[in-house]
Amino acid sequence: MGHSQVDGIDSIGTVPVCKSCGSERVALDAWACWNPEYGLWELEHVFDDAHCHACEDATTLVWKRLDGAGPRQAIRELNDRFRREGRGNGTVVVTPGVRALGRDFLQRAFQAVRDFDQFSEDNDPWGEHDYGAVEVDGEKVFWKLDYYDPTLTQGSENPANEAVTHRVLTIMLASEY
Structure with missing residues (x-):
């Protein structure tokens, strides 16, 4: 080597x-x-x-x-910035089940996803803040971040590099999973 x-x-x-x-x-x-x-x-x-x-x-x-730094920390920071603030290169996808529950539900679901901070070793083993589950109006809602290349045709070669990554945040009902 x-x-x-x-x-x-x-x-x-x-x-x-x-x-x-x-x-x-x-x-x-x-x-x-x-x-x-x-x-x-x-x-x-x-x-x-x-x-x-x-x-x-x-x-x-x-x-x-490195102590506490590196690619995973960069991915986590980019994921949090996109999820919480809507900043960065990415798209938000909402499933038909979430959309069917109406505009008010959708707004509360977006807010719950933005506010999520209950990351642990169990739900975030890689420390990237790329998945969560929240409850909105009695409905279990999952959210997930995936990393694609800029053309959205394949996975990103480096999710820690915003220049070559398009994040896709999917918000869905647990029943749609």
Whole structure:
């Protein structure tokens, strides 16, 4: 495995650092290819030659676990911002069952989803704040956030990156699940 790769679940929340000084200001040689469809550079290949900006010299990379930060924290913050404030790239989908209960019910359901903060290890094992269940007027209502690419044709390659992710918040009755 080269300096640029980390495999498996244990790699989530880790960052490359300089073996000499511990700085996260490191770089690898790489090739990037322009993607005209998205108007951005995409990483095509990463090489093993590493450089530390702090040491101003070649280095070897080691991987260090972040404390409380990383992709899951970014996903959680983006999910909360979209769900609570309606900010970010996304769509809200309401099922026919929820819609059939009328406008007032729908408004109370939206508010209950916005206000939800009862996350636990049982209902949020990955810490992404992407699912919840609330009760509205005696009806059990589920909500779920899913992550798609900008074209909505496949899953997002990186839900922690808002530029390549379209969030879909679905609000449904438990009976529709």
